[in-house]
Amino acid sequence: MATTDDTSFVTLDGVRGYGALIVVFAHSMVFYAGLTSAQPHGPFVVDTFFMLSGFVIAYAYEPRLHRGMSRTTFMLQRLVRLYPLYLLGILFGVVVYFSGLGGPEVQELPGRLIQLVPQLLFLPAPDFFNENHVYPLDFPAWSMFFELFINLVYILAWPILKKTYAVVIAVGIGIAGLFVTTYFYGSLDTGPHWSTFWGGFSRVGFGFFAGVLLFRLAGSPTKPVMRTGWLWAIPWLLMPVLIFVPATPQTRPIIDIALSVLFAPLLTWTSMKLKPPKALIPLFTYGGAISYAIYVLHFPMFEVARHVAWRLETVSAIGTAAAGVAFIAVVVVVSMAAERYFDVPVRRWLNKKLKGKRPATTPRSVAPQRTQAG
Numbered sequence: 263m264a265t266t267d268d269t270s271f272v273t274l275d276g277v278r279g280y281g282a283l284i285v286v287f288a289h290s291m292v293f294y295a296g297l298t299s300a301q302p303h304g305p306f307v308v309d310t311f312f313m314l315s316g317f318v319i320a321y322a323y324e325p326r327l328h329r330g331m332s333r334t335t336f337m338l339q340r341l342v343r344l345y346p347l348y349l350l351g352i353l354f355g356v357v358v359y360f361s362g363l364g365g366p367e368v369q370e371l372p373g374r375l376i377q378l379v380p381q382l383l384f385l386p387a388p389d390f391f392n393e394n395h396v397y398p399l400d401f402p403a404w405s406m407f408f409e410l411f412i413n414l415v416y417i418l419a420w421p422i423l424k425k426t427y428a429v430v431i432a433v434g435i436g437i438a439g440l441f442v443t444t445y446f447y448g449s450l451d452t453g454p455h456w457s458t459f460w461g462g463f464s465r466v467g468f469g470f471f472a473g474v475l476l477f478r479l480a481g482s483p484t485k486p487v488m489r490t491g492w493l494w495a496i497p498w499l500l501m502p503v504l505i506f507v508p509a510t511p512q513t514r515p516i517i518d519i520a521l522s523v524l525f526a527p528l529l530t531w532t533s534m535k536l537k538p539p540k541a542l543i544p545l546f547t548y549g550g551a552i553s554y555a556i557y558v559l560h561f562p563m564f565e566v567a568r569h570v571a572w573r574l575e576t577v578s579a580i581g582t583a584a585a586g587v588a589f590i591a592v593v594v595v596v597s598m599a600a601e602r603y604f605d606v607p608v609r610r611w612l613n614k615k616l617k618g619k620r621p622a623t624t625p626r627s628v629a630p631q632r633t634q635a636g
Contacts, residue, residue, distance in 0.1 A: 279549020293586030316473020436468025
């Protein structure tokens, strides 16, 4: 297999789309008979997304940071990337809550409106109703908060983090925190609930800086250099299998940590070094383009589908698997439309406002610079 240059990390794009669909499946297992009692190790997919984000952001921005890109410009670009679809997800959640489909009682409305304000500002919402959700209007949005947090840490500490030894130390601190929080809470699934919120900092700290470190270990490439072949498919095939590895309360922390610390870097490394056959490249590229929309929009739609299923006996008792497949199909179609007709135009408009009349540009042709997790 000859080494060839490419214009983007297409396999990383594919991982984003593939992982987003795994997240949707994990959140909608209620539709699949026999799986409703399973406790999958899905949270490590979140850590993989954080890792991909660290690698892609380092690849896209570190050369510009070395040339003096300002902290304000960096954070504004991150907000432009993340906020439009995030806002759409929150608005979807508002529609669900206030439409009667799992929505609040009348006496809850003042509290719900208060919760809405911080969520519109990308901040966690106070828990007035003992629901334990950090983002009750759009559950997966918790990872967007941690993504922006680690982006802010990265840019503020850039004078130190531009030294690789500092990134190694950051990864070490993240791993230590990951061990402590995973054993304390009994699993890697920390961050989305107020009862485990603080564990999210160790997860994003390890994942993001591990991605930056992988970029540095790869020689800080200025363009993707990938080999064509099928070896990239091995970790892809392993991922859904590993998610359902049986675990006891005693072994779950060990398995979760191993998946996050060992398997996620392996998946990231192989995905940045290998590319699929030419026939799959358009699928991988497009999967990456709509992955964020799939992730951030699917949960409000799941709330609607779940309440509809509960009220239709034929769906809940006979056709659950078919309903689950149909739900995922609807999520994909809605995400395709949202990406094309909302996210891209809104980001283009925002970039023009920020940069005058110059067209929006991407630092390099890379996978979408955003992460999705849940």
